[in-house]
Amino acid sequence: MAQLASALAIMIMGVLGCAAYFYGSNFLLDKLFPTKNRPYEQIARNLRTANMVRPWLFLGPAVLLLTFYLFYPVIDSFRLSFFDRTGDEFVGLSNYVWLFGSDEFFESFRNNMLWLIVVPTAATFFGLIIATMTDRIWWGNIAKSLIFMPMAISFIGASVIWKFIYDFRSGGDAQIGLLNAIVVFFGGEPQNWITIPFWNNFFLMIILVWIQTGFAMVILSAALRGIPDETIEAAVLDGANGLQIFFKIMVPQIWGTIAVVWTTITILVLKVFDIVLAMTNGQWDTQVLANQMFDWMFRGGGDFGRGAVVAIVIMVLVIPIMIWNIKRANAEMEGR
Amino acid sequence: MVASSKRTPLTFLVHATVLFLVVLWTIPTAGLFISSIRDKDQLSVSGWWTALSTSEQRLVTRAYEPKSQVQQGDRFVIRGNLLEGGSGEIARFGFSSLKPEAYAVGDVAEMKKGRTLQVNANGDYVLSSPTEWKGSRGQRIFYTAEVPPRFTLDNYREVLSAEGLGQSFINSLTVTIPATIIPILVAAFAAYALAWMRFPGRALLIAGVVGLLVVPLQMSLIPLLKSYNLIGEFFGVGSKTYVGIWLAHTGFGLPLAIYLLRNYISGLPGEIIESARVDGASDFDIFRKIILPLSFPALASFAIFQFLWVWNDLLIAMVFLGNNQEHLVLTGQLRELLGSRGGNWEILTASAFITIIIPLLVFFSLQRYLVRGLLAGSVK
16 A cells, blocks of 8 residues: 555656646746747747747657657667677677577467468458447447457456366366367367467467457447448449448448558557467467567576567568558648 | 348347357356356366356365264264255265265265264264274265355455455556556647647658557567666666656557547647637647647547556566566466466456456446547547
8 A cells, every 4th residue: 555655656746747847848938038028029039949949848758758668779679689698799690590590480470470360350350240230239339348348358367268268177077168168068079279289379369359359340330330321322222232232332431441450450469479478378389479579588588689689570570561551641641 | 221220030130140249259258257256166176157056076074083082882983064064965975085976875884894984965974983983183085065056255355365466456556557647748748749839850750650659569678678777777776666667658658649649639620729829828828728628538548548558568567577576567466376376267267357357447437438549549
């Protein structure tokens, strides 16, 4: 409790400090370049100077934080990928040579590709289906709310939830994991699902699909509601059936949104870490890049060079989406 | 929708499919919750879907010690009850671990040296021997009992105290609250500048923020860990501090915060701002008196995002706060338990539920803002 109180105190101090910075710096600016009761030219000059400085007062803390926490580290990670495990000695391309020669990397790369194909596709697909169907029924909002719920659950919490479902009891003991209980009910052999190489990847992916479908559903549902009714009415008059309306009228009109959902989930998938760490920690051929990177960061005291090189691979995979996002944002600003 | 206004087999199909999907999506969490309030002996032998039916358990207990024996005629007798006053019904029993179900209740089991054991359905047992019982420990009795469903909060009591979840809960709050508030303040000012102030380099900065939105955290970890070690050494406070993690969460949350808030603030009507300017209000006044109150929905949206993200984060907490017990947040604690108590589902389910209850409450009470934020963040 004392800890919480001190946290609250520090928080209030921090907030007050922030407020004091913005208040104080603006006050100072107004004092240094007064714009009242002065000769006309001086006011004009002061106004110009103040207007040049003020944006940077507003932006200052944000730019500093972004530089220190994101911009500089990206550059430094790149530099470190050419250095040894402590980051002191230049080793040229040897980290890259190691990376492309290691089986572990190809395993995680293959798995990441699988994740990239399966998770965004499945989550977007389910999201679209559920969004379409829940828009037609009276209890649709309750259904949406429940399907959206896993979004609020941490990856590690979700991992515990699903590990419980995949739980396996050997011998003739009663299965307490839901999946094995169902398998046994239908006369199958219970399995230790997360230890079956290759297929276990899919059991981990289900967790992320479970979490992300709600996200896809919410956004696609809003997009579907934005479709002008006339287009659908016209299709109905022309005798189109439900499926034709869905695939030929509705889906083409929301392609842009589908792409946004897809790429957002793709970015998330590239960074997937907690689930693999909690479920298998990369054992039984389930390693992925983000977990491998974390592993190298601390393994045997940490190897910063190799950790950085794995991070670079993740970054390179993200770059196309980054460029596409920036282009889209620019186009939007010009359209405004 | 036009096509579905009538009751057709298709509408029925839609209802059924949605119901199926909803059940599919909720059942994992429901199972976790039900399991967490079950008795731990029942939890470990039967699935949570049987929680309401009586469960059959194979148990073992020791009879009373030999010193409680009484002499009746020429035999020495020990009496007691296996269920110790609890409810339930015993079906079978035995005295050897090789044949724990050798006898039906009511039967008299013949043991060595003329000794006998009899167990009744209500748990009463009678051990009888022609010679005096010796030793300090009681005879082991194996039995199979039908136990009615038992729900309990014991699991929660245990994890909150013995497993350190209570401390972690406080740690999580300590991390989350400031890490939610600070970025909002910093981002709101930056977003206003990017939306309504004219200065060279504005477009570049906006593009930069959009670019940083997708930079994987992994790129930042190693350089930041190095910087933190240096800074910690310099100040002599170590590299794992609460201030460190607050600022880290602030830095990582800023791109989304600025992006969301800028989108919202730039959509506010320009006339209000222009007329305030004409009236001689400075940008600071405009921001404080007009922009902040009007942006409340966007601020709330981001606050919820950031809260959920920080509360649910494992990676940043592990790197910047470390793994020692006094600093462990809930997610980190859950991960430790997953390693050390892998098979103890009564501990894991209760712990997991404690870690997810706050985000779930936030989610269900403030869902409106969350949805609005999602839409503002992606559809545009």
